[in-house]
Amino acid sequence: MKKTILLLLVLLSNAISVAQSQTQRTKEFNLENNIALQGYDPVAYFTQKKAVKGKKEIASTYEGVTYYFSSQANKAIFAKNPSGYEPQYGGWCAFAMGDYGKKVEVDPETFKILDGKLYLFYNAYFNNTLKSWNKDETNLKKKADANWKKISG
Known part of the structure; x- marks a missing residue:
């Protein structure tokens, strides 16, 4: 009986943890x-x-x-x-995430596949951030990865 109760508590705890992480994901995406x-x-x-x-x-x-x-x-x-098909940085602009660590809207038709991952970019008002990203991709990607870790916890 004690084992059954313990097992149920562990399963309940895991379910709560999964629900909290899903809620966090939907807040950040x-x-x-x-x-x-x-x-x-x-x-x-x-x-x-x-x-x-x-x-x-x-x-x-x-x-x-x-x-x-x-x-x-x-x-x-x-x-x-x-997870292999999800956009990087929760679907926010990769350039903005790398340049100043902010969540910026994207044009879903402005994208790049890099190392098997999907990156999206802002592209409006004569500002296509994919062009800026391509000029300093290695540096911006490193910064974007670090910034997203801070944001997404």
Whole structure:
């Protein structure tokens, strides 16, 4: 009986911990109505090398964050390795994260795949931050990684 109670307490503690980490993720991610990437398909960036709008009918939620997909095939690919398709820095602008450690909105059609990871960039009002990122990518990536660690805890 004591073992059963102890096991239940451990499971409850783990469930609370998972729920808290999911809540933290959704607070830190760039989401609109809990949808990542403004509804763009995370897998298409890698397989089609372009931004493709997903469909709300083909959705999947990973650790509290919901993604839309353009096809069932892409949803199935995502399900096998969800963390491999998530955008870096919670989907915020990689340049801004590296340059001054701030969460800045992105244009989901302005992106770069680097070392198998998806990076998004702000691109509006004649300011395409992907161009600035490319000029000092190594340094900015290092800074962005450190800044995101501080923000996302």
